[in-house]
Amino acid sequence: MTYENHRAASIKASPSMAIAMAAKKLRSEGRDIVDLSLGEPDFEPPAHVGEAACAAVHAGGIRYGASAGNETLRKAIAEKFKRDNGLDFTLDEITIGNGAKQILFDAFLATLEAGDEVIIPTPCWVSYGDIVSLHGGTPVYVDCGPETGFKITADILEKAITPRTRWLMLNSPSNPTGAIYSEAEYKSLERVLAGQPRVLVISDEIYEHILLGAQPFVSFGTVCPSLRDRTLIVNGVSKAYAMTGWRVGYAAGPKALIASLNKMQSQSVTSVCSVAQAARTGSAHRRPVLCD
Numbered sequence: 684m685t686y687e688n689h690r691a692a693s694i695k696a697s698p699s700m701a702i703a704m705a706a707k708k709l710r711s712e713g714r715d716i717v718d719l720s721l722g723e724p725d726f727e728p729p730a731h732v733g734e735a736a737c738a739a740v741h742a743g744g745i746r747y748g749a750s751a752g753n754e755t756l757r758k759a760i761a762e763k764f765k766r767d768n769g770l771d772f773t774l775d776e777i778t779i780g781n782g783a784k785q786i787l788f789d790a791f792l793a794t795l796e797a798g799d800e801v802i803i804p805t806p807c808w809v810s811y812g813d814i815v816s817l818h819g820g821t822p823v824y825v826d827c828g829p830e831t832g833f834k835i836t837a838d839i840l841e842k843a844i845t846p847r848t849r850w851l852m853l854n855s856p857s858n859p860t861g862a863i864y865s866e867a868e869y870k871s872l873e874r875v876l877a878g879q880p881r882v883l884v885i886s887d888e889i890y891e892h893i894l895l896g897a898q899p900f901v902s903f904g905t906v907c908p909s910l911r912d913r914t915l916i917v918n919g920v921s922k923a924y925a926m927t928g929w930r931v932g933y934a935a936g937p938k939a940l941i942a943s944l945n946k947m948q949s950q951s952v953t954s955v956c957s958v959a960q961a962a963r964t965g966s967a968h969r970r971p972v973l974c975d
C-alpha cells in the first residue's frame with residue numbers, strides 16, 4: 684500500500700533530525716557520542732524565560748492566540764529589529780511561527796507555483812531544498828565553494844536566475860559554513876536583483892548571534908532597503924537564546940506577504956503555543972526576552 688502522494692514521496696525525513704535521534708539512542712545505550720547534527724547551542728536559555736512561562740501558566744488564560752503571534756511579543760520583535768538591525772517594522776509586518784522552519788514552510792506554501800525555482804547557494808542547511816520540493820517548487824542548488832568564501836556572488840546569481848526564479852534563499856551566518864556576507868557582497872547581489880522584479884529574497888538570519896570569527900553580522904534588510912518590498916527576514920530564538928525546544932521563530936516582510944503567511948498559519952497550526960510565546964515575551968518583571 685502506498686500512502687504518500689508524489690510530493691511527500693519526493694522528499695526525505697530531515698537528515699539532521701535522523702542523525703540526532705540515532706545519536707540519542709546510542710547515548711541511551713551508554714555510548715560516548717559527540718553529536719554535531721542539530722544546531723543546538725551549548726548553553727541554557729536565560730533563567731527568566733522559564734520563569735515567564737511558569738508565570739503565564741499560573742496566571743491562566745492560556746487560550747488560542749492570534750495567528751500572527753501575540754502582540755506583546757511582536758512589539759518585542761519590532762524593538763529587536765530596531766535595536767539590532769536599525770530596521771523599522773510595524774506590527775502587521777511581523778509574524779511569529781513555530782520556529783523559523785515553519786515560517787519557511789508558510790512562505791513557500793503561500794507563494795510557489797508548480798515549477799517555480801528557488802535558488803539555494805550550497806553548502807546549505809539540509810532542509811531548504813526539501814521544503815521547497817514539498818511545496819511544488821524546484822530547488823536550484825548553486826555551488827558556492829571556498830573560492831567565493833562559500834557565498835553566492837553577483838555573477839553566480841545572474842547565471843542562476845531564469846524566468847521561473849521566484850526566491851533567492853540567503854543564509855548568513857551560514858549553516859553549515861559560518862560564512863557571513865559583508866555589506867559590499869549584499870550590495871552586489873542587490874544590483875542584480877534590481878533588474879529581476881519577480882525574484883523575492885528570504886534572508887535566514889537565525890544565526891545572527893552565533894558568530895565564529897571577528898566579522899560582524901549585518902542584516903540583508905539593513906543593507907538593501909531598495910528590496911524591502913521583496914525581502915522576508917527570517918529569524919528566531921532557537922539559536923540566540925538556546926530555546927530550540929520552545930519552537931518560536933519570527934519573520935518581517937511586506938505587509939501583504941506577512942498577511943498571507945498568517946493565513947497559512949491560521950489554517951494549519953492556528954497559532955504558536957501561548958506558553959512559549961509568553962516565555963519569550965518577558966520575565967515576571969515584564970522585561971522582553973528579545974530586548975535583553
Ligand SMILES: Cc1ncc(COP(=O)(O)O)c(C=O)c1O
Pocket residue numbers: 721722781782783784785808854857858887889918919920921927931932
Ligand atoms: C539555517 C537554519 N535555518 C532555520 C533553522 C530552523 O530553526 P527553528 O528552530 O527556529 O525552526 C535551522 C535549524 O537548525 C537552521 O540551521
